[in-house]
Amino acid sequence: MFKYSKKLFAILAAASMLFVVACEQQGGKQSKGKSKTLKNTQSKGFVRCGVSQGLPGFSNADAAGNWTGVDVDVCRAVAAAVLGDANKVKYTPLSAKERFTALTSGEIDILSRNTTWTLSRDADIGLTFVGVNFYDGQGFMVRKDSGITSTSQFKNGISACTNIGTTTELNMRDFFNSKGISYEPVAFEKADEVVAAYDSGRCDTYTTDKSGLAAQRTKMTNPDDHIVLPETISKEPLGPVVRQGDAVWEDIVRWSLNVMIEAEEYGISSSNADMMKTSENPAVKRLVGTEGELGSYLGLDQDWSLRIIKQVGNYGESYKRNIADTGILPDRGPNNIWTQGGLLYTPPAR
């Protein structure tokens, strides 16, 4: 009898513990006020950032495990703003398939992984896009010796390698259908496998965002044997994403990105940020924290934006460091400030 009741006790204890955990979890969700994500991030001491599994220029790890890229810089900017140190980021490499689940399930707090902003993603699956950090479009890469210089030369039966689970797969169908061309889609889960398959001749063309094509071309056996066709078949505004339901965190990420863009607009860079403190221009002074109380609206201190500019740099610096100087896309094209003929235009930080 004694042995038996001991077992019973253990089961009961386990069951009641589960209940306590369940109740606690629910209690936590209902508390309003300060951003829960911000609180968690500050108590953990690092920003949990979801990135790609390796896309040069956007998010790519070197041999020592240091992440660089324009997408990485968004997370670094948030870390600088929230924690005071741009290096306090924990990166989680994610496949296209895993990325949204990782974000909605709470494994990461920012998804900065060349992700296209679309209506269905924004509205239907519990995500919120906070802005655009790269204006991209889908293109095609072909082998130079094919003699193809335009998508109009594509013929029935062409096989196209791509990634699964991306807008690419959908655009590709729209494109070939509208041209009335029959094609063979070969979709892989990982980008490296797409590159390997295309490189070996399994496919006649490789299609993804043009920035991605430019970056992946550097990974081919002979990059010079391949060309990216001039046509762009879709709009792909890429940007950071957060979970729906934490408006404060959403604002923090949005304005961390906006600060980088606006800093470039006003000519504030990592090297001159401290000198700009004495600027006459109120817009500049607001960005370097000598005027207004912008930080307090976000639950942050006064120097949050100054730290972003000093530690990460403005958008132009980030672009130059990651995309232009690495030879991926030296021409900024649409990814220039609006005053320079580009599309980057942010609401004023005031």
Place this chain on the structure above:
Amino acid sequence: MKLKKILPQLLTLLFIILVFGFFTMNAQENMGARGLEFGFGFLKTQASFDIQFSLIDYDGSHTYARAYLVGLLNTLLVAFIGIILATLLGAVIGVARLSPNYLIRKTASFYIEFFRNIPLLLQIFFWYFAALRALPMLEDAPMLLNSSFMTIKGLYTPAPIWTNFDVFFTTIIAAMIIIFFFARYAKKKQEQEGKRLPVFFISLAIFIFLPLLTFLIGGVDLSWSYPVIRQMSQSSYTFDGGLKIPPELIALTLALTLYTATFIAENVRAGIQGIGKGQKEAAASIGLTPNQVLKLVIMPQALRIIIPPTTNQYLNLTKNSSLAAAIAYPDLVLVFAGTAMMQTGRAIEIVGITMATYLTISLGISLLMNWYNKRIAIQEK
């Protein structure tokens, strides 16, 4: 006293219900907080993505439910081919392992030790990214059997074009039914009169002759569509007509077959070795030929040992086929738990459906094999 007996079971049940309740509650709570709704309505919406290889008519204008079916059939296809090939190869290797010939025996052992000790995913990558990549481009591919081409883009073979296929198909079914009843009749005759009919050859004759007859009088006709090469650009080609078997399917089937066959071979060896030597000697002493000894005495007993562990291997092969996602073979995981999940964002629903599907396939195979196992088991009288 009775209460004492059922109380632990009741508590266990309660515990399980609590755990499930907790998971459900937690999922609902979290989905609610993120504005997600649980539901299967998305299955009826348009999928909008194309699939490389499909056994049924499909394109992006069909629904997600149809895309699911395409993935499921592709999984079943690779599992079906894999199981048949692995069984045949496994049986041969298993018998070879016991061969009195030193070279054959050692080759079989080496094959088993080599293939079963390398992770399956690596083998899949090897066949897809190394072995099949060494195949020629389309324009350089030599013609095989005067009709087919093995190329880097896949195997192109002639495709059959049937007239009145349904007549042909019905005849095959009819032939099978006739063979079934004939076999029963032959067995009965042997039991009653002690006469053995050449069942195998007569069955084979029925199976070949009856369908052939439909060509002569049933209006059935078969012609072939041959693959013809066509240039798409200065350096790329494609084939028109014929049947295309994608390299992804070939690589996956090869890897699954070679890997699983090693385990089946070991099962076969164990089965044969598990039968006492006396059985063979006794059978020979009553005048059975060596063939009859194997067929009537050894195999029926060995099968009892072989079937249960082999069922496990069939299940493994089916589940391992989900590694297809790594090499772009559009199976259930790649199409449904991959693309469809990404496009809809319905992670919980889709993973749930996928798990239920694999469970159903596995239970189906188990049931079938258990039934077969029972049929060949010793009838205790």
